[in-house]
Amino acid sequence: MKILNEIVQPGETKTINLEIAKFHTATKLKIPIIVSRSKIDGPTVLLSSGLHGDELNGIDIVRQIIFKKINIPKRGTIICIPVINIFGFINKTREFPDGRDLNRMFPGSKNGSLASRFAYHLVNYILPLVDYVIDFHAGGQSRFNAAQLRVAPGNDELEDLAKIFHPPFLLYSNNISGSFRSACSKKGIKALLFEGGKSMDINSNISTIGIEGTMRFLNHFGMLRDQFEITEPQDKMTTITNSAWMRAKVSGLLIDQISVNTFVKKGTILASIADPYGKESALIKAPHEGYIINVNDVPIVYQGDAIFHISKKIKHD
Structure with a gap:
């Protein structure tokens, strides 16, 4: 396998650094890509x-997979990129320094913005080598996501793979224009998007749900080595x-939120929003029955x- 002008031989594990730009200090920026091939x-x-x-x-999920050597395959090849947006990781932000969301910049441009150039390199130098993708995310802006996979509706193969991964929730979600998942789909690559937890946490x-699901996924393709036990x-x-989002009708302190993963009935009290002076408190009630799959953990809302985020229509597998 040739990746970024480096050869990875059968039976070899190799870290290849993707270098696209430098920091403003002239320090080289390297994005480690860990490639493990079976014989x-x-x-x-x-x-x-x-x-x-x-x-x-x-x-953390991809880090643990590498640390535990789950990424060394029994057959085939596993490529791990734990941190794609290294700029955002260093600055503890969602976006690139140019203010752009990398997950809206695909397929990217060789001569475009910084984020667009990163997208271009992923699409043109990494994705052509790949058959399947599991892309791991968390909820943004302190919104805690229940562990879930997202797939576009009407794709039976992706649904079957999701059932093998078997998270608590599978959410139908159309591919968003400019997203990494959309870029994978256009290239015929089967991509699962995992969501769980919240930003900066x-x-x-x-992490356990993500790791165990990945092991089941790899085991399905005969890629998981025998020393690992499937849960x-x-x-x-x-x-x-x-599903549907509920939005705050007033501003104030968000108090006593219900826990994520909870199944609620119509009219169940989910939280309250209070003003800081003790004069008013508005109850937030479920508009219909369903599972709470995302909770905003911030103490102040506008x-x-x-x-x-609450489910509307469900089915059990």
Whole structure:
């Protein structure tokens, strides 16, 4: 396998540095890409995270996969990129220094903005080698996502792969123009998008779900080595075919939020929004029954802020 002008031989694990730009200090910027090949032919799986530099839970999942040597395949090839947006990771921000969201810049441009150039290199130098992708994310702006996979509706193969990964929730979500997932789809690459946790936070339970799901995924393709034990999921996976965001009707302190993953009935009190002077307190009630799959963990909200994501239509697998 030739990747970024370097050869990775069968049976070899090699770290290849992607160099696109420098810091303003003239220091070289290197993005490590860990490539592990088996001596036995098989598919190539990309495990990526850190498209948004502040989504640490995804980075922790890929980090642990490398640390535990789960990324060394029994057959085929596993490529790991723990931190794609190294600028955002260093600055603890979602965006690139140019203010752009990398996950809206695909397929990118060789001579475009900094974020666009990163997207271009991923699409043209990494994706042509790949058959499958699991891209790990977390909720942005302190919104805690329940562990979930997202796939576009109507793709039976992706749904089957999601069932093998088996997170608590599978959410139907159309591919967004300019996203990494959309770029994968256009190249015929099967991509699963994992969401779990929130920005600037590492939740061990979310990491465990992501790692165990990845192991089941790799085992399905005969890529997981024999020394690793597969953990069978204890609960059914809930498929959410439709969902809705609830937004704050007033501004104030967000108090006593209900926990993520909770199934609620119509009228269930989810939280309250109070003014800081003790005069008013508005209850937030569920508009319909469903699972709470995202909770806004910030203590202060403004009118119109997204505060809960709740399922509307579900089915169990």
